[in-house]
Amino acid sequence: MIRVLIADDQEMVRSALRMVVDRHDDLRVVAVAADGEQAVAATFAHRPDVIVMDVRMPRATGVEATERVLRQWPHPEPRPRVIVLTTFDLDEYVHSALRAGASGFLLKNTSPDHLADAIRTVVRGEAMLAPSVTQRLIRSFIATPPPGADDRLELLTRREMDVLLLVAEGMSNAEIGAELGLTAATVKSRLNRIFARLGATNRVQAALLAHNAGLLDRPG
Template identity: 50%
Template sequence: MSIRVLVADDHAAVRAGIVLILGGHDDIEVVGEAADGEQAVAMAVRERPDVVLMDIRMPKLDGISATRELSGIADVLILTTFDIDEYVFGALRAGAAGFLLKNTDADALVEAVRVVARGDGLISPSVTRRLISAFGSAVPQRHPQEVGNLTPREREVLECIGRGLSNAQIARELDMAEATTKTHVSRLLNKLGLRSRVQAAILAQELSTGTGDGDHPALR
């Protein structure tokens, strides 16, 4: 089954270039193009894409606000020219599953769409270090009792997310189907009131002892 993608960017030439790149792959289908955030939300509600490639600076409704409105409707992969902390953190707080810069090469962009469609998160390498050092404080602190509401398996999955493992890697490590992993991820995000696995990864790191040995007492 093809990955259904909606491309949202206010520059027609940029949209055309992205569509051209994605259209060359049999496993990806572009189901719509939006020129602003309002259009992107309306089109996503109608077309139900798997992934929305979303610019940040757009008229009527910016990409971050549009991402917030698309929570539970589609996974959003931010694709922007602007490597600005405010945009990075804002997008991830809004629930974006990934953040890439427009200087990303074509092959990496296609692979990013596939990664996000699988339910995994992805951040441009150029912003990862800043994310690790600064974004943690921007995530609402979770009381240990909230983590205690997770099932033992969900706590194992959360610990794996904190280590940066993809759904496929978690499935292999915990000896379960990848589809089951995705279900556990979805449930734990809902229980913890988080919008994305990136936020879950930061929470897991906060709960870690910081010893680097992978021991997460709060996740037991």
Template identity: 50%
Template sequence: MSITVVIADDQRMVRAGLRMVIETEPDMTVVGEAGDGAEAVGLARRIRPDVVLMDIAMPRQDGLAATSALLTAPQPPRVIMLTTFDTDENLYRALRAGASGFLLKVSSPEHLITAIRVVAAGEALLDPAITTRVISAFAAQPGPRPPAELDGLTPREAEVLRLVARGHSNAEIAAALAVGEATVKTHVARVLMKLGLRDRVQAVVFAYESGIVRAGGRG
């Protein structure tokens, strides 16, 4: 089954370049293009693509506002944020908006294709470098009181959440806990379900905002 993609960017040349890269893949199809956030929201709601590539800086409605609007609808698409601005503010705002991935426009075509496949499969593209930036963003913030939802996690699930928040892959978590990757996947799925989170990106944001993991600490 083909992965359907909508491209939202205010520059036609950028859209054309992204389309060219995506449509070289036999399992991907670009089903629409938008020049601003408002157009992207309307198009995505009408076409219902699997993935939206969303530029952050666009007229009328920026990509962050458009992403927030899209993800309030039932069965929303997965969103990968694209930007030329590698700033902590953009990164954090993109994660808080609900994006499943964050890519710079200077990323390689191979990285873009991998990102689309990863998020279309229901996972989140959480590069370790991005996790490091999230950690740094929370470094100076006072620790809030952990939310009550954490009481529903088992000790092992809480430990898995901490490792996810530190940017560890399933394989790395499995090695750290001396269990199989299938067991880790089960733990991650249960953590997301119990906390009402969509994916690992939301888990990282939740972990740092709730204070159960602190930058530079052992949490």
């Protein structure tokens, strides 16, 4: 059973999201929050697997709440995954939320089944980005690459670099394993090492770092 926390400042939205999640046998809402402060407190108290987090909330934004949850997590690993909900294709907070460690971005008009699939996807350690925002996010990050990206990439082995390139191309763990002849467990283990060496929280940050460094433009 995947445990879900819903954070949104509109009661109607919280109720609708709860109905969407609870209609699936493998998903269950364990708590709701009406603002960013409540989201952090409820997450620490209920330890959900996934947080469905609104961006614009009072007291603390979804970005601030995401950063606090992931940096101050008081329990054993794993930390919860965060799916950020946004009203617009490219919200002003999206870049900050990515850097804070969000694993997914969806528009609020996404279909109920797509939301459920997104929750399952991020629990597996993969990313879920709304198709309409992905390319613009990547282009924006390329325009403002973080300092030291190439230095961090030099820490990777050749095989880890192969895995990172396939992550940057949007492949899932299963697809990477099939492409490189690796088991799912091996792919996951190598991804964890990649994240640690790059200082990345998840595959979204790692993929964007690869794009920033121009790895996909280099000859193989």
